[in-house]
Amino acid sequence: MxxxxxxxxxxxxxxxxxxxxxxxxxxxxxxxxxxxxxHLPDLAVEQRHVRIDLQADGTLAVRALGTLxxxxxxxxxxxxxxxxxxxxxxxxxxxxxAVAREGDGNIAITIRQVxxxxxxxxxxxxxxxxxxLPSKRVMxxxxxxxILLALLIVPVASxxxxxxxKNDPTGETPGQVVMDAAWSTGDLSLRHxxxxxxxxxxxVGAFESVxxxxxxxxxxxxxxxxxxxRLAAGMPPLSAGDALQxxxxxxxxxxxxxxxxxxxTEHEGEVRQKPASEAFCxxxxxxxxxxxxxxxxxxxHDFGKDHPQFRPAYYASFGEAQPVRAAPGSKPVEKxxxxxxxxxxxxxxxxxARMAVSLPQYGQPLxxxxxxxxxxxxxxxxxxxxxxxxxxxxSLVSGRTAAGGFSKLRxxxxxxxxxxxxxxxxxxxxxxxxGRTRPGQFARGGVYTADFGRPVRAYIGLSNALxxxxxxxxxxxxxxxxxxxxxxxxNLPDRFLTTGYFTHEAHKKEECTDCHAxxxxxxxxxxxxxxxxxxxxxxxxxxxxxxxxxxxxxxxMCHSYHLPSGxxxxxxxxxxxxxxxxxxxDKTKVAAIFGKATP
Amino acid sequence: MATRAxxxxxxxxxxxxxxxxxxxxxxxxxxxxxxxALALSVTCILGYVMIDQQxxxxxxxxxxxTLGTIGFALIIWLSLLGVRKRRINPGAWSLKAWTSAHVYLxxxxxxxxxxxxxxxxxxNVHTLAYVLMLLVIVTGIYGxxxxxxxxxxxxxxxxxxxxxxxxxxxxxxxxxxxxxAQPLDRAEADLVIAAxxxxxxxxxxLARLTGRYPGCATARALGGMGTRSEGEQRVVAxxxxxxxxxxxxxxxxxxxxxxxxxxxxxxxxxxxxxxALTAHVxxxxxxx
Numbered sequence: 001m002x003x004x005x006x007x008x009x010x011x012x013x014x015x016x017x018x019x020x021x022x023x024x025x026x027x028x029x030x031x032x033x034x035x036x037x038x039h040l041p042d043l044a045v046e047q048r049h050v051r052i053d054l055q056a057d058g059t060l061a062v063r064a065l066g067t068l069x070x071x072x073x074x075x076x077x078x079x080x081x082x083x084x085x086x087x088x089x090x091x092x093x094x095x096x097x098a099v100a101r102e103g104d105g106n107i108a109i110t111i112r113q114v115x116x117x118x119x120x121x122x123x124x125x126x127x128x129x130x131x132x133l134p135s136k137r138v139m140x141x142x143x144x145x146x147i148l149l150a151l152l153i154v155p156v157a158s159x160x161x162x163x164x165x166k167n168d169p170t171g172e173t174p175g176q177v178v179m180d181a182a183w184s185t186g187d188l189s190l191r192h193x194x195x196x197x198x199x200x201x202x203x204v205g206a207f208e209s210v211x212x213x214x215x216x217x218x219x220x221x222x223x224x225x226x227x228x229x230r231l232a233a234g235m236p237p238l239s240a241g242d243a244l245q246x247x248x249x250x251x252x253x254x255x256x257x258x259x260x261x262x263x264x265t266e267h268e269g270e271v272r273q274k275p276a277s278e279a280f281c282x283x284x285x286x287x288x289x290x291x292x293x294x295x296x297x298x299x300x301h302d303f304g305k306d307h308p309q310f311r312p313a314y315y316a317s318f319g320e321a322q323p324v325r326a327a328p329g330s331k332p333v334e335k336x337x338x339x340x341x342x343x344x345x346x347x348x349x350x351x352x353a354r355m356a357v358s359l360p361q362y363g364q365p366l367x368x369x370x371x372x373x374x375x376x377x378x379x380x381x382x383x384x385x386x387x388x389x390x391x392x393x394x395s396l397v398s399g400r401t402a403a404g405g406f407s408k409l410r411x412x413x414x415x416x417x418x419x420x421x422x423x424x425x426x427x428x429x430x431x432x433x434x435g436r437t438r439p440g441q442f443a444r445g446g447v448y449t450a451d452f453g454r455p456v457r458a459y460i461g462l463s464n465a466l467x468x469x470x471x472x473x474x475x476x477x478x479x480x481x482x483x484x485x486x487x488x489x490x491n492l493p494d495r496f497l498t499t500g501y502f503t504h505e506a507h508k509k510e511e512c513t514d515c516h517a518x519x520x521x522x523x524x525x526x527x528x529x530x531x532x533x534x535x536x537x538x539x540x541x542x543x544x545x546x547x548x549x550x551x552x553x554x555x556x557m558c559h560s561y562h563l564p565s566g567x568x569x570x571x572x573x574x575x576x577x578x579x580x581x582x583x584x585x586d587k588t589k590v591a592a593i594f595g596k597a598t599p
Numbered sequence: 600m601a602t603r604a605x606x607x608x609x610x611x612x613x614x615x616x617x618x619x620x621x622x623x624x625x626x627x628x629x630x631x632x633x634x635x636a637l638a639l640s641v642t643c644i645l646g647y648v649m650i651d652q653q654x655x656x657x658x659x660x661x662x663x664x665t666l667g668t669i670g671f672a673l674i675i676w677l678s679l680l681g682v683r684k685r686r687i688n689p690g691a692w693s694l695k696a697w698t699s700a701h702v703y704l705x706x707x708x709x710x711x712x713x714x715x716x717x718x719x720x721x722x723n724v725h726t727l728a729y730v731l732m733l734l735v736i737v738t739g740i741y742g743x744x745x746x747x748x749x750x751x752x753x754x755x756x757x758x759x760x761x762x763x764x765x766x767x768x769x770x771x772x773x774x775x776x777x778x779x780a781q782p783l784d785r786a787e788a789d790l791v792i793a794a795x796x797x798x799x800x801x802x803x804x805l806a807r808l809t810g811r812y813p814g815c816a817t818a819r820a821l822g823g824m825g826t827r828s829e830g831e832q833r834v835v836a837x838x839x840x841x842x843x844x845x846x847x848x849x850x851x852x853x854x855x856x857x858x859x860x861x862x863x864x865x866x867x868x869x870x871x872x873x874x875a876l877t878a879h880v881x882x883x884x885x886x887x
Contacts, residue, residue, distance in 0.1 A: 071767070071771075073768050073771045073772060073840070074760075074764050074765070074766075074767035074768020074769065074770065074771045074772075074844075075760060075764055075768055076764065085829075085832075085833060085836075086833060086836040086837065086840070087775050087778075087779065087833065087837070088775070089771040089772075089774060089775055091767075091771070096771070096774065098774065098775055098778060100775070100778060100779065100833075110778070123763075123766055124762050124763060124766070126799070126800035127762050127800075127851060127852060127855055128855065128859065129804065129807065129855060129856045129859040129860060129863065130859070130863075131800060132800070132802075132803050132804045132807060133804050133863050136862065136863055136866040136867055139863070139866075139867035140866060140867040140869075140870035140871070141870070142867075143867050143868065143870060143871035143874070144870045144871050144873065144874035145874075147727070147871055147874040147875050147878060148874045148877065148878060151724045151727070151875070151878040151882070152874075152877065152878040152881060152882065155882070156881075156885065159885075180882075180886070181723075182722075182723050182724045182727075183723065183724060183882040183883075183885070183886055184721075184723055185657075185658075185719065185721065185723060185725055185883075186719060186721050186723075187721075199886055203885075203886035203887070206885050207884055207885055207887060208887060209887040210887070239651075241650070241661040241662060241665075242661055244661060245660075245661035245664065254887065263654075265654055265655075265659075268655070268719075
């Protein structure tokens, strides 16, 4: 067994010089000193650095002779064993000694010098993940730049550079702000949904809160709840946080807590805007008189617990121009100018009932609807027309016409009545008993016939009709005007409860007399508008527990904020009232889904 | 006496500093910043529950603005950790305290940010900022966890070798392989050439993170090498050594990648978050 020591050097020209020598011994020493078997003139190598011994099993034991170790296959060790069949590489300074077994069984040690590796630090950099990923700085700039560009710079620039145009809910007109949809904090409510792509229709000025003026440009008919100074005085004090927020916001140009948007918050989802909660009203109205000491409004905060008695409008005296509202706590006596005992007409066994039974258009005792007809909006009733409602019993037939029908007195105007009565007075008189008639064209009906009846009879008739006990005073109150007999004009308000909303449609399961005590009313002076108590049979405040009978009723069920008295109006016939009760909450989401799934 | 007292004081100070040097930033000052962050979060939750926000809680109520301002200030300050850690200068500001606060106050931002949204989420710049914030926090949590767990395995993987030595070992094996492969025929020699010429760091970020290198030429060479002749056996033995060395290096790469990958999300998303936050604040008041 021998070691073949092969030294590879390079000339300055780069040519390789290979020198081989064979050392016939079982161990080798390597070091800087010349007496070593392998002499390495390298300051990094010890004088006697390593000793290699051939072991009995054919492996090589490599041992450092000093304190300094040596490199073996890249690892620094001070003692190691090399199997020559696999081989190994010993590193000593700049020399690399490759140990391998040759084909003839000798162990070759090939020595070559390696150039000091430059850029080793660079190689180590490969260990960092940064070597295979884009740089964090580049990614940061890219992300931030994309976000700022798309979500800020483009919308702001298009806002600043556009020529403002008329509002276009479809967003198709050129000159709209582009890419501002991502600024929306949520969908607009149902009624405003068409403005979804048209932010600047409400957000008119940059850094300017939505102004009332903008809202009113569409909602021009919206009434004020009260004068703004009264509203401000009536409001409860703000919490410290709210006060501070409003102070800051108002200093920056936001309209105060009485501005439209402070109640009508938007971007809360594509839903119907909710009616105001009971608390919204009671915040001010539960003790309004503490702050607005001169208010005529009584405090209210819960329909079931604290709500003033109704004050229906009625005519307090005969012939008034305007109805008045009942004083709180008073029992109004209505001066409508009519005589009408409801009880007589509604008594199922009375004369009126008998009469109605005998008449073909009734056929049964009178019912309320025989005279009272709902208006199309189902909120109130049409005025009762004498001709439709009364005349079938209270007949105004005055005689027979020549054609065989009936003539009747016209109703409604005393002048018409006077004319009709005058016509009766000059109408055909009884044929003389002799049976003789005038001849030819002088006969009755002829060209030259003349009626010489006494005209005064008509005046007597009119006077009788209007006088107490006359036909008119069956229903009307007699009076005199300018010395002449006349009738009291009939005054009934169009609407009794003027500040609340009420629909008969929602109450059609009730009997009329459940609320209106008509069956016991003996005189027309009874105001048959139900009182608070009769409503409270079913309607209690919003916090009441809903049962089969009890309906929790918030303020908004009857009252509107912006139109305290104008919610109902004859002009706006058929218009839906603003308020629609909120749908009952779903039991659970799952139940709701199943409910939708089953047809 | 005075000098001795001073000396004792200094000794005590040094001891204290030495002790504190070995306390994790998580446990810094007995979890001082954890308690501060918890107190802040609980206060914010209590405020959210107890303060009547009309008509509903959202970022636009006074409480919402308050939460938003706190959140914005925190985000800006937390992101300044990157600046702070580059300023190596003396002063009363401890980087460890700063890091501790960064972690715990960052976690409290989950509460503050969520309450600021009023749980109103949509496809808009506002929710973008919120989601970016959550992503930054989640990657930060990951970062804290790996910093606490992985360095030990990184050290175990090294087996007393430096990274330079690992590369050097691979080079040494490569040189031996080149000699040993001399007797091989063309096909096998090509396999060895492919194995030797493949960069030790070949493979993308995914390969590093998973530790799977389907394109590894050394593995392919091992698979294609015969074992009939002595030369082939030697090459196989050397290839196995190379594969072993490679797997150590790749183990180090994997642990290193797992340690570092979060920063490649955390940092760019933080900057993106600041951009989204800017857009959020400006847009809210632009369309007030």
